[in-house]
Amino acid sequence: MRKKQLKLILSFVFIMSLLFLAVGCGDDTTSDADEATGETEDMFEAGTYTGVGEGYNGDIEVEVEVDSESIQSIEVLEHNETEGLTDDVFDNIPDEVVNDQTIDVDTVSGATSSSEGLIAAITEALEEAGGDIDRLRNGRAEQETATEDVEYETDVVVVGAGGAGLASAVSAYENGAEVMVLEKMPQVGGNTLISGSAYNAVDPERQEQQGIEDSVDKHFEQTYEGGDEEGDPELVRELVENAYPTLQWLEELGMEFEDEVFTVLGGLWPRAHKPVEPLGTGYINTYMNYIEGTNDEVQVLVNTEVKEMIMDGDKVVGVEAEGENGKVTVKAESVVLASGGFGADVDMRNEYNTEWPDLSDIPTTNHTGATGEGIEMVKDVGANLIGMDDIQLLPMGDPETGSLSGNIEQGVENRIFVNKEGNRFVDEGARRDVMTNALFEQPDSFMWIIVDETSYPTGDTVNNFNESIDDLVEAGRAYKADTLEGLAEKIDVDPDNFVQAVEEFNEGVEEGEDELGRTLFDQKLDSPPYYAGGRVPTVHHTMGGVEINVDAQVINEEGEVIKGLYAAGEVTGGIHGSNRLGGNALADVNTFGRIAGESAAKQK
Template identity: 60%
Template sequence: MKKVPSKILALLMAVSVFGCVSSKTGFTPGTYQGTAQGFHGDITMEVTVDSGRILSVQAVEHTESPGISDPAFERIPKAIVDGQTLAVDVVAGASFSSRGIIDAVTLALEKSGADITALQNKTASSKAVRRDSKTETADVIVIGAGGAGLAAAIAANQSGATVIVLEKMPRAGGNTIISGAAYNAVDPSRQIPLGIEDSVDLHFTQTYEGGDKVGDPALVRTMVENAYPALQWMESLGMEFTPTVFTVLGGLWPRAHKPVKPLGTGYIDTDLEYINSHSSQITLLLETEATELITKNGRVTGVKAKGLSTDYVFNANKAVVIATGGFGANIELRDRFNSMWPALTNIKTTNHPGATGDGLVMAEAVGANLVGMEYIQLLPMGDPDTGSLSGNIEQNVENRIFVNKSGNRFVDEGARRDVMTKGLFEQQDAFMWVILDRHSYPNPDVKNNFNETIAELIAQGRAYGANSLDDLARQIGVNAENLKAAVADFNRAVETGGPDRFGRTLFQDKIDTPPFYAGAREPTVHHTMGGIQINTRAQAIDKKGNVIPGLYAAGEVTGGIHGSNRLGGNALADIHVFGRIAGTNAAAEK
């Protein structure tokens, strides 16, 4: 949440009291506000005008993603003031935020009596930016600077290749940097001391069967066998994980590793440290959007791209790696391929705004086969206002329950993600409360998996706390007797070890120690399991089943690994295992 300092706001509001209409421009001098929809919620912009000019444009309040949306809030207001026009370009990778800013400014200017049509048609007074053309060459070109792309770039460089990484967003990180960051891997060094029995075969079985046996068994086997070696590889680069493991939502087993740094920042920081220290061999270009794969005699040989002021041709001596992520933020593509869920048009997403499926379009244009596109994963854990995973109060699967608006449990809270979400859709308003107690938050300053303390969440009205279940029920508006019965039912199952009447088998502590906490959640689009078909070498496959020479793919842009449902914690394993494989093999191309 960002706000204009109160003194400046008061001064600007005072200006608006003395406005008068200008016959020349139609402006009524003063200060006006407009609010429009951004990517994660409302954006409120403030505009100050005099009788002849737009004097200032600034953000009053918004909940857009920090870093991702920042360039839009910096550039668009400046472009509007500099050009005295609403005909300004959106910022690549932050198009939803950009349009929200422009729409909010438009609404504010309407209040001033401005001629909106003239402002929308007016050519900016500043000179148009002249576009340059440039050609660059490297051994490997990587499209996308999320977890998979950066892993591919590092692995390629470690294999002796020079690398150029293209990222359309203003920052690196993709979905990885805003993820819950759980990483599944069979890890005896952490699991055995906790009394956890696990095996690669069990991880394979749970992944393959958890995706309804739709995934390619060879790809699943490659992922589970290489998950721990890839984790060790990351640790060799400086990545740090906590010394324990846990069961992540929909992960089915306690094998999820938690980074020391919050969210996915540890992965991306580690990658960028390597890239920065090898800058003579790896070039990372932000705000550079790949638009087309270049082919010659059936082989992918490079990439065409657009920068802010430059049109590029990037030639690859060896190969191209596509790591552009999924299409969870592309409503049109979601609706086109969705066959599993009710209409997704009004369902928010956990994804960053750049997850729009660009790589799928480019790959299909050169003959790549797309598989499993109908398999779209929803989580029951979206913030009701933004769809993001932030604000989720759960710490692990074993110590919390879900209740609906009546205060009743309705599903096995340790089940697959699709099972839990389908159960949630059957509840009133597809809405639930996560209920837990002091076992998850021994003190108010304990943070959730998104670097937020429970005290902060309560202060923001995003969570509720009480010393009794009766008081908690009153605060969240559910039937107290139902809530107490739901907790008692769960506690009895903890004593017996289950399964309970929902079939739940994952338990640890009772919910019996105040303070008790509740957090609201709704369904949200989280992951797209479909994408480019690849083999175990991460080579892209065409519609006839043949390898496309010179083209590799890794991460959420690929399909065939997770089947119809992805286990929680498997995405981070997937992107690093196959990112590493793609980079290594791309560097070895002849």
């Protein structure tokens, strides 16, 4: 409240100073009539105006109310930005513009495109109102932020508030610990929040209802061999055996999953669970709702970046961090590192990359905070790093942003890929690295995903990112036609090649296999309307990182446990080997997050 009052006071002082200058000095913002009467020129034409700006996932529309002298209110009418990741954008930016009477406000870290889109929409509305945009861009009073160092003591401190970090925090609390979570970004969620959300687990009840035969041993075999047997067999076994109990734990915490499982891209088998809530919001909301009920025995601090571990001899006993207003020191009995991977750090991924072409210009699905500082930090306390060159790319990036949004596939079985010539070029049920390498060999490393009415029975049917197919078509991110020839024309591919590609796929559905070696089929592509969506390679997951054991304890370069230090999630290595199965990341994040929290709590 005090901060807002201070902003209002400063804004009033600023406006009054402008009025004084205008009246007393006769600056060029006043007319001759104003000088004669002592009145200033109106800032706006009073009324309500709308504006539109381009966000990350589409247009952002706002309504701005002004009187003749000031901005009175801002209401966001419509947007398609990611829930959770952009909450701070829509909660804070309108208030800052009104309070400071300026559009010169800071963007929200990790949500820059959404921030810029909202500011652009507000700017357009103010232009309609007759506002002097240059003046509105330079109206913010400078404020100094007081620095204040703070120190806390707790049982367990968790570094990172993504899926693994929040799972660790909840698990540690359930096992009797007080917990603090430190997150460098302005919001919680990490990569989990913007993920496709698929969670692999052998689930007897759901799979048997669908007639799917599966086993933990099969999940182990596909995970271990799918990573070229480079993962630690003990860690792989720990993952596959605990994935389903952890899913049940999530359900006990209140999370909901759909009744049917499916095969996610590169998952190799139908065991992926889809949350009811879109993207990864279900995981994050479940944990945060639980944390809010702990009466501050689990505290989460955002905008707080951990810089180093505190050591007492050979034991980790806390962390040093930089907060919004100064240094933050947290003394603890144990530390859980859950700071994520390095997919968004171009220099770091190029440093370790040995398999792919230069990754400098390849976009990423990762949030902007996935920059690997946690991995570099624990090297200073002797942590061993493994598999750092194992970087996963997907053939599923948005052509403009590299994100997973806009992907029109609903599952592996009912879609095909074609290149710019209209030809299929790979088994669409293969490993992710196999599909991505094949895509790099196609013209412009570009492909079209092709589906039909089976995937989208109605125009308001949504994809795995809660985007309706009608909205994607309207935005030009997908294309629709009632015939294959019509779709070929819209996406500018050879119609003969395209029709032949679909016919060959349909023959494979009948025979159970095709010339490309595909074996995962369900329905033919023969039910119009037909849809196409473009995709390119994108950096998705870094499988390498900190070495851990089955209790999530961090291992040093001598093969010994580092006392007091645990790790979980994408910051770790040794589980997935050279290639991660689709759907195994969320199983890993939550399973080992739960294990790390329990192990850390038991040490206290």
